[in-house]
Amino acid sequence: MIPYAEALAALRRAGGAYPMRDDGLAVAELLQRHHPDNIGGKPVPLAVGVNAGMLCQPEVAALLQTNALIDDVDIAGAETLNTDILVIGGGGAGCAAALTAAGEGARVILATKLLLGDSNTVMAEGGIQAAVGEDDSPQRHFEDTYTAGHRAADRDLVAQMALDGPDAIRWLIKLGMAFDTVEDRPFGGSLKRKTPGGATAPRILSYRDFTGLEMMRVLREAVGLHRGVQVMDRCPAVELLSDDRGGCVGAVVYSLEHHRFVLVRARRTILATGGSGRLHLNGFPTSNHYGATADGLVLAYRMGAKLREMDSYQYHPTGIAHPAHLAGGLISEAARSEGAKLVNGLGERFVDELKPRDVVASAILRECAEGRGVARDGQAGVFLDVPGLVREKPDVLASTLVSLAHLAAKCRIDPTEEPMIVYPTLHYQNGGVAIDGSGRASVPGLFCVGEVSGGIHGRNRMMGNALLDIISFGRRAGAKAAESATEPYASRAGIGHIHDWQRQLTLAGLPLDARGPHVFPAYGNFDLAADARLTARRAAAQGGRR
Amino acid sequence: MSDDKVSLVIEGREVEAPSTASIIQAYSASGGQLVTNVGCMGQGVCGSCRCMVRREGSRDVTMELACETPVEAGMQVAFVSYFQPKRPHVYDLETLTGGWQILDAIDEVFPQAKSCRHCGGCDRACPRGLDVQKGVEYAVQGDVLAAKDVFSECIMCNLCTLACPERIRPNHLGLFVRRALAALTLRPVELMRRLRQIESGALTVDTSTVDAPRQERRP
Structure with missing residues (x-):
């Protein structure tokens, strides 16, 4: 590793004219040797459940194969609410589903672990893909997405999403979301477009470099103002409710405010719980929101929902590496999209910065593994040459990379003078619950939308496809789920399915005392059993004393 | 360090x-x-x-x-623990059909805004350092583009709403103006054309084009 001062001197000597290093590795080989999916914890076959035998990242496998957090006795006598549609998760996908279902006349309860809008959506910076340009087409969008995902995605889901793109943008504009235009001419103007890594045409639409914030504040306000949606803040789902045929008929949520469980019975349940970055897989820092602990994934699998690509995760190339207390925070791909270069400790470029994210991240890890990284205060990474970009586009920080300027200030560096040090950060769960074109999982009554779902991004997601995915599939799931509004409720709603699950765990020799989902990261210092006084309740229910 | x-x-x-x-x-x-x-x-x-x-x-x-x-x-x-004040300012963006009503709409939905007494509480409360009070003034005067810019980086933390003794709820006013402007005026031409192509069935996606893998080149 090359000390910071020396690396900085090399960068400055090169003065923007960086030679490109080529070590002759083909893409497949680079990924095989350096991507964390391949060199981190070795994937293990799942021992129980509908995907038994499928390879899964080991830490995720351990979590998927945990016992339920609660038993029947814990929810005896709990308050029960009835609704047409239960949406779990208050990010972009959940809000899109809730708004669409309520717009169709369904009564919706939206339960969320933190507050409405607290999600990865609000943190998204770069933008949203939609093929609107004359030089672009939904066909290209489909092909780019499928190829970037290493041909592992469900083609029909990708094609449908690519065709949904323009309508998703119109829907967002109707809700009041702004997008950057060329020459600030809204009516009849042109949308500003950027090129995401791995794309054959500029396709990213954005609002400055806080597109997700603009999207989320509009969606949050629209949900909050909609009379058909009842929002339950601070109510994480801790188990799904099943009927006697194994279908999903709602969820058990835990009110953090009142320290008690509430049963929400619903005709259809839409899981929009997001991803799993806060599991810090392979010891990586994460760019993810605090709530991203894979809760929905665990609950859905326990109920029998099929998963896919559970061994594939995205490490975003440009996480902050220094200073240490900000490690993992994200520098948007917008910086590279605008032209910022990645430079190793020798003052060389080493990858085309606009290759797909897994390729760029692997290339950065290669530089660090082979000693060409930059070392500063015990942190390692490579340079993101923001000063070089500013020399080419002097007003770029003020006009488009506003968040980057803000971030540099937090790192206490002058971005016009000093490069940022970056290292890959755990960013996205590529796989998830397998769905159809309406977001339906393999369990009757259960829908999954957004990052919890799988099949859209294959084994690598392109920039801007997450924000499109949540709107496209969120709306479709909301509309499909709303069609059930006249059906009768299932006669039974309980957690009987966990007994079968516990039998499976025991047969596989897995412990019953490991419980999940985590609900909060370990550093949240939260223990559901203690918070809900479960031990005391269980003792009381069995006739013991408190 | x-x-x-x-x-x-x-x-x-x-x-x-x-x-x-x-x-x-x-x-x-x-x-x-x-x-x-x-x-x-x-x-x-x-x-x-x-x-x-x-x-x-x-x-x-x-x-x-x-x-x-x-x-x-x-x-x-x-x-400052989360708080969810009642929403006195209820509106439906879809009922706003033309830009001519925007001043009336602002006054109707946020009637308190015109009685801002310039105490500066909102400015002091804003962790982002936005000119909240100025933004409210712009909105009341109908300078909607200026108001839109003031609230562009608002993160909706609601602290200005908490701080306002007149119950103006400045961040929600700002968002209302922003939403109305986008919904009423943003009509990108290539988006409209593309929507017409898709909705008429002229543009579809052929999923068989990826049958043969595209050549993956060196990074």
């Missing part, structure tokens, strides 16, 4: 933390239960970790985001 430890008080508890830690990192590392007042953990965009901060030697209380504010020795911190 120095490894200096500082001690401060968060939520009434004495906490020791490295001087580089943010308030929220210090709180979590000290064993504090973190199940609310937390969100994006460092990006400063979700507004959930808003807190009141008093620094040693100062009598002033400032409003800050705990995920972005580094700890300091002698600091006193109290989270």
Whole structure:
């Protein structure tokens, strides 16, 4: 590793004219040797459940194969609410589903672990893909997405999403979301477009470099103002409710405010719980929101929902590496999209910065593994040459990379003078619950939308496809789920399915005392059993004393 | 980076933390239960970790985001717990059909805005340092583009709403203006053309084109 001062001197000597290093590795080989999916914890076959035998990242496998957090006795006598549609998760996908279902006349309860809008959506910076340009087409969008995902995605889901793109943008504009235009001419103007890594045409639409914030504040306000949606803040789902045929008929949520469980019975349940970055897989820092602990994934699998690509995760190339207390925070791909270069400790470029994210991240890890990284205060990474970009586009920080300027200030560096040090950060769960074109999982009554779902991004997601995915599939799931509004409720709603699950765990020799989902990261210092006084309740229910 | 430890008080508890830690990192590392007042953990965009901060030697209380504010020795911190005030300002964007009504609509939905007494409470409350009061004034005067710009970087933490004695709810007013402007005026031409192509069935996607893998070249 090359000390910071020396690396900085090399960068400055090169003065923007960086030679490109080529070590002759083909893409497949680079990924095989350096991507964390391949060199981190070795994937293990799942021992129980509908995907038994499928390879899964080991830490995720351990979590998927945990016992339920609660038993029947814990929810005896709990308050029960009835609704047409239960949406779990208050990010972009959940809000899109809730708004669409309520717009169709369904009564919706939206339960969320933190507050409405607290999600990865609000943190998204770069933008949203939609093929609107004359030089672009939904066909290209489909092909780019499928190829970037290493041909592992469900083609029909990708094609449908690519065709949904323009309508998703119109829907967002109707809700009041702004997008950057060329020459600030809204009516009849042109949308500003950027090129995401791995794309054959500029396709990213954005609002400055806080597109997700603009999207989320509009969606949050629209949900909050909609009379058909009842929002339950601070109510994480801790188990799904099943009927006697194994279908999903709602969820058990835990009110953090009142320290008690509430049963929400619903005709259809839409899981929009997001991803799993806060599991810090392979010891990586994460760019993810605090709530991203894979809760929905665990609950859905326990109920029998099929998963896919559970061994594939995205490490975003440009996480902050220094200073240490900000490690993992994200520098948007917008910086590279605008032209910022990645430079190793020798003052060389080493990858085309606009290759797909897994390729760029692997290339950065290669530089660090082979000693060409930059070392500063015990942190390692490579340079993101923001000063070089500013020399080419002097007003770029003020006009488009506003968040980057803000971030540099937090790192206490002058971005016009000093490069940022970056290292890959755990960013996205590529796989998830397998769905159809309406977001339906393999369990009757259960829908999954957004990052919890799988099949859209294959084994690598392109920039801007997450924000499109949540709107496209969120709306479709909301509309499909709303069609059930006249059906009768299932006669039974309980957690009987966990007994079968516990039998499976025991047969596989897995412990019953490991419980999940985590609900909060370990550093949240939260223990559901203690918070809900479960031990005391269980003792009381069995006739013991408190 | 120095490894200096500082001690401060968060939520009434004495906490020791490295001087580089943010308030929220210090709180979590000290064993504090973190199940609310937390969100994006460092990006400063979700507004959930808003807190009141008093620094040693100062009598002033400032409003800050705990995920972005580094700890300091002698600091006193109290989270402003989440609050969801009733929504007195109810509107349906779809009923706004033309830009001519925008002034009436602002006055109708946010009638308190015109009685702003310029106390500056909202400006002091804003952890982002936005000119909130000016934004309200622009909106009332109908200078909607100026108002839109003022609230462009608003993270909807609701602190200005909490601080306003006139119950103007400035951030919601700002968002209303922004939403109305986009919904009423943003009509990108290539988007309209593309929608027409898709909706007429002229543009579809052929999924068989990817049958043969595209050549993956060197990075």
